[in-house]
Amino acid sequence: MTGTPQADTEDLLRELRPQVLGALVRRFGDLAAAEDALQEALLAAATHWPVDGLPDNPRGWLIQAAHRRMTDAIRADAARRNRESIAAGLEPTRPPDVTTPDRDDTLTLFFLCCHPALPPASAIALTLRAVGGLTTAEIARAFLLPEATMAQRITRAKKRVATLDRPFAMPPPGQWHERLGAVLHVLYLIFTEGHASTSGPEVRRADLSAEAIRLARAVHRLLPDDPEVAGLLALMLLTDAHRAARTGPRGELIPLAEQDRRRWDRAAITEGVRLTTAAMAYGLTGPYRIQAAIAVLHAQAPSTDATDWGGILALYRLLERVAPNPLVTLNLAVATAMVYGPAAGLDLIAACPDRLPRTHRLAAVRAHLYEMAGDTSRAVTDYTVAANTTPSVAERDYLVLRAARLRGEVEPDRS
Numbered sequence: 001m002t003g004t005p006q007a008d009t010e011d012l013l014r015e016l017r018p019q020v021l022g023a024l025v026r027r028f029g030d031l032a033a034a035e036d037a038l039q040e041a042l043l044a045a046a047t048h049w050p051v052d053g054l055p056d057n058p059r060g061w062l063i064q065a066a067h068r069r070m071t072d073a074i075r076a077d078a079a080r081r082n083r084e085s086i087a088a089g090l091e092p093t094r095p096p097d098v099t100t101p102d103r104d105d106t107l108t109l110f111f112l113c114c115h116p117a118l119p120p121a122s123a124i125a126l127t128l129r130a131v132g133g134l135t136t137a138e139i140a141r142a143f144l145l146p147e148a149t150m151a152q153r154i155t156r157a158k159k160r161v162a163t164l165d166r167p168f169a170m171p172p173p174g175q176w177h178e179r180l181g182a183v184l185h186v187l188y189l190i191f192t193e194g195h196a197s198t199s200g201p202e203v204r205r206a207d208l209s210a211e212a213i214r215l216a217r218a219v220h221r222l223l224p225d226d227p228e229v230a231g232l233l234a235l236m237l238l239t240d241a242h243r244a245a246r247t248g249p250r251g252e253l254i255p256l257a258e259q260d261r262r263r264w265d266r267a268a269i270t271e272g273v274r275l276t277t278a279a280m281a282y283g284l285t286g287p288y289r290i291q292a293a294i295a296v297l298h299a300q301a302p303s304t305d306a307t308d309w310g311g312i313l314a315l316y317r318l319l320e321r322v323a324p325n326p327l328v329t330l331n332l333a334v335a336t337a338m339v340y341g342p343a344a345g346l347d348l349i350a351a352c353p354d355r356l357p358r359t360h361r362l363a364a365v366r367a368h369l370y371e372m373a374g375d376t377s378r379a380v381t382d383y384t385v386a387a388n389t390t391p392s393v394a395e396r397d398y399l400v401l402r403a404a405r406l407r408g409e410v411e412p413d414r415s
Helices: 006-028 031-052 059-082 086-089 107-113 120-130 136-143 147-162 173-195 208-224 227-240 265-280 289-300 309-322 324-342 340-353 359-375 376-391 393-407
Strands: none
Touching: 006 107, 006 208, 031 059, 031 147, 059 227, 059 359, 107 120, 107 208, 107 309, 120 136, 120 147, 120 173, 136 147, 136 173, 147 324, 147 359, 173 208, 173 227, 208 227, 208 359, 227 265, 265 289, 309 324, 324 340, 324 359, 359 376, 359 393, 376 393
């Protein structure tokens, strides 16, 4: 075997992580121990594979390595407690199945982590951390919470799961739908983090968005008649269709209004429109269907000025009633500004300060509306505030450049 580039190894490990964790939890039923063993196996792979090359069955290699570590931990614990009989009962009676590399437990693990004994917010956070591979900081930003608060929530969820009887046993058929809402929300958050990364130098993380779409397709195959599943998949496809136009030649962020729409993925848009149309036959009563309908209006518009902003405004008003949250309110303010002028959008923001996120997003939207209104001074101030508080390098660079252009320090790039 020859060595494997470090970047390729990291991409493969990110892809295999949830699959291996699912296999370990299915075998042992202990999430915390499986996470610890998997982390050691991933570290070993990251060390050896770039030098020695990929094994013939990377997934099986990781399962075997993590399995050995879990077995060793069980034996060591049993020896300390002098309870060999318990250790014999906990150890698997046969080696883990590594001969079927096509088996993917990821989707099953999503449903299993969303246990009904956990509050929905805790189940979602636990799944994002354990299965989605997001960091605690990334999850905290998605929930608009401090990182310490999110860490405590995840820890409490793990402790609660540890007290349950067979928490990772397969749920009976009737309980799949009980957990569906949390699973869809997890997939939505993973896609969102992949499409618009909240930290780091890159605008997007293609591995996360692609994995979210793959799993959403799997859920859709499992539940083809569920309109919210179809709506979520449609929303992902319609949003991901912009990816080629969202960055410039140097990786810089290009906002929607300035994108070359000829570079949008028309095949993805066609599929997304088809799925949305079918889902809307059940009515616009779910948040993913409503968001997909909004995405369709953006996708079908030849330009920002030609967009049906009145339709988008009506849909955001409906979404705020169905699934209110601070980011919906900010998007509603932008749509309001596009229909009634920037002053109306700013008035909406000013009227509901307690409902808006205390993050860079509020300052960025306000800056955009001030720029629309021609209030350069306030726009520069808010762009600067947003740039100084966003953890995303690409977004920070865009906001800094926007402020500089308003000051007249740089000329717009006409290339």
